[in-house]
Amino acid sequence: MADLVNAEHVNKSFSGVMALQDVQFNLRPGEVHALLGENGAGKSTLMKIISGVYTKDSGDIYINGKKLLHDLTPQSAQAMGIGIIHQELNLCPHLTVAENVFLNREFSSAVVLNEKKQNEETKNYLKALDLDIDSSTPVRKLPVSKQQMVEICKTLSMNANIIIMDEPTSALSEKEIEELFKLIAMLKSEGKGIIYISHRLEELSRIVDRVTILRDGKYIKTLNFAETNLPEIISYMVGRALTEKFPHVEVERGKKVLEVRNLSSPHGVGVKNVSFDLYQGELLAFAGLMGAGRTETVRAVSGADKTSGGEILIDGKPVKIHAPSNAISLGLFCAPEDRKRDGLCVKMTLTENITLPSLDIFSRLGIISRKLEGKKAEAMVTSLKIRTPSIDQYVRNLSGGNQQKVVVGKWLMRDAKIVIFDEPTRGIDVASKIEIYNIMNELKRNGIGVMFVSSELPEILGMADRILVMCNGKITAELKAGDTNQEEILKYATQY
Ligand SMILES: Nc1ncnc2c1ncn2[C@@H]1O[C@H](COP(=O)(O)OP(=O)(O)OP(=O)(O)O)[C@@H](O)[C@H]1O
Ligand SMILES: [Mg+2]
Structure with missing residues (x-):
């Protein structure tokens, strides 16, 4: 049977910068x-060519x-049965x-939109994905994860x-990933082909x-998955073997830098009575399932969301954080x-984005x-290895992963x-x-207190010093990273 897609000798450059060179x-x-491939390797570019973008x-x-x-x-790609998420x-x-x-592609008869039919059809797709x-x-x-599922529904409904x-x-919960994988298996059994891009190699x-x-x-290699392994794949991606996946360092913990007492979101949604401390030179991780309240907690602490009641102390002094500017x-x-x-102005350049929160400096x-x-x-471009032709590149033209590096980089300018x-690391x-x-x-080495929210447990276990597990807006456990494991974290993350 003929290949569904075959691309040969594909070249593409953007204002003189080669994004794809003789790719198959x-x-x-x-x-x-x-x-x-690594961030900026050309994956999305190749897919945008195949889908007519x-x-x-x-x-x-x-x-x-x-x-x-x-x-x-x-339009012609869609008509040929090519769908892209x-x-x-x-x-x-x-x-x-x-x-x-x-x-x-609204349902309409004459010019009247058939809203009912549209809603019904959509409901069928949502049901198929158990949404x-x-x-x-x-x-x-x-939330982002549900939006991603809607995006998937949309592509499926086109019958590609x-x-x-x-x-x-990258933004889905475990359960949603399960549903997606079931669906991929179904599409496969129907003889459809799926091109899958992910940095979650596991x-x-x-x-x-x-x-x-x-x-x-550049094209490096095509392999049967059954005949290879992750270290081999990674070495082809990176061009060398990677030894240490989680370079955790021990730093002596300093003074308490942040104290959060009984923080709650208004109207009992989001965060409920959250209390914790953070020390200088410490990496404190927030684990939990999607919707557990981890993002809500950090948003409340950093002034992005309103709170009702509770106290925040920095260096032992009570502070009021009503807006991100207070926090900064x-x-x-x-x-x-x-x-x-929240993180980027995609219509501005890389330099403008990185220096935006630090214009006073x-x-x-x-x-x-x-x-x-x-x-x-x-x-910043050098230290974070941001792949860009210049610091004047518009952020919307950077690859997805490189955009994420800019989000991280812009906060590292500040004291x-x-x-x-x-x-x-999404x-x-x-x-x-x-x-x-x-x-x-x-x-950490500079005595800064660092907190991070992550949905990847290996990363939490590999990098954090201390772990707070959240479930339903509350902290359900405090664990030492060295003394715990995935099962224990999951137990507290699903405790109702
Ligand atoms: N519209 C554009 N204008 C200018 N440069 C672009 C544009 N789109 C992509 N590029 C550049 O092409 C290169 C490949 O980008 P691409 O988005 O294909 O990478 P990727 O492999 O998908 O990376 P990631 O894993 O980070 O998503 C990058 O250097 C990127 O900056
Ligand atoms: Mg990409």
């Missing part, structure tokens, strides 16, 4: 084919064995779930037989048949979870020193007492994760 890739019917500079693409004579457009969510926040699923979402809810009211999933699980073994690895925009002036910084909504008498700003941005990271490749861990270690 093929997808067979009924297979899950993972496309792997970008045009290639040169190369050949065959769909169902037939060579394409013209470049695809998003983009890495960055592409939903319209103010429209409902059903309106998003059927955007641009408890009301199809008439505006998408903006849903070539389905591209670009980082579909999950590959559950679904993947073959892997293709790109590095620096007290030396408390938070790199948020949702990079597109870069300006004298209200004038920004561009030279100083540029120097700092260069230093901080407390730094909070919410899911800092969408980040294996080698760069280690760079971010090293930054956390560096902050």
Whole structure:
């Protein structure tokens, strides 16, 4: 049987920078084919070419064995059965779930929109994914993980037989991932092909048949998953073997820097009576399932959300944090979870984003020193290994993982007492994760109190000093990272 997709000798550059160089890739019917590579390797670019979002500079693409004579457009790709779930969510926040699923292909008779039919169809897809979402809810009211599932529903409803999933699980809960994997198995059994991009390499073994690895925009290798292993895959991705996955350092704990007492969200939703301490030179992790209240806790502490009652003390002194700007002036910084909504101005350049929270440092008498700003941005690009042609690149043109590095990087400019990271390694490749861990270690060594929220238990166990487990808005356990394991954390994370 002909390959569903076959790409040969594909080249693509962006203003002189080669994103893809002589790349090949093929997808067979009924297979899950993972496309792997570090941040900026060219994965999303290749998928955008196959789905008609970008045009290639040169190369050949065959769909169902037939060579394409013209470049695809998003419409023609969709008509040929190619569906893509983009890495960055592409939903319209103010429209409902059903309106998003059927955007641009609304059910209508004459010119009257058949809202009922649209809602019913959407309900069927939501049911197939075992999702408890009301199809008439505006998408903006849903958490990121649910939005991601809506995005998946939308692609499924198009009846594609070539389905591209670009980082579909980075924002999903375990249960949602389970549902997605069941669905992938079903699509496979129907002879459809799935191209799967992920930095969560551990999950590959559950679904993947073959892997293709790109590095620096070049094709490296295609392997049968059964005949390879993760260390081998990683060495092809990175170009060298990675030894230490979690470079944990021991730092002597200093004074108590933060004390949180009985913090609660208004109206009894979100956080309930949360109390904890953070010490200088300590890495405190928040574990729990999606929706446990971890993000709500760090948002409340850093002034992003309102609180009702409770006390916060920094260096033993009671402080009032009503807004992020209060927090920043007290030396408390938070790199948020949702990079597109809270973390980045994608229409600004990398330098502008990195230096935005620190303009006071870069300006004298209200004038920004561009030279100083540029120097700092260069230093950040080097230390975080951000892959970009220049510090003047617009953030929206960076690869997903490199955008995440900018979110982390912008807080490292400041003299901080407390730094909070919410899911800092989401969408980040294996080698760069280690760079971010090293930054956390560096902050620890400088006597800064560091907190991080993560959904990846191996990362929590590997990097944290102390772990707080949350469930239903409350802290259910405090554990020492060296004395616990995944099972124990999960036990407290599911305790009602
Ligand atoms: N629209 C664009 N304009 C300019 N450069 C771009 C554009 N889109 C992608 N690039 C560049 O092309 C390269 C490949 O990016 P791509 O998004 O394909 O990486 P990726 O492998 O998907 O990475 P990640 O794992 O971080 O998502 C990067 O250097 C990126 O900055
Ligand atoms: Mg990408």
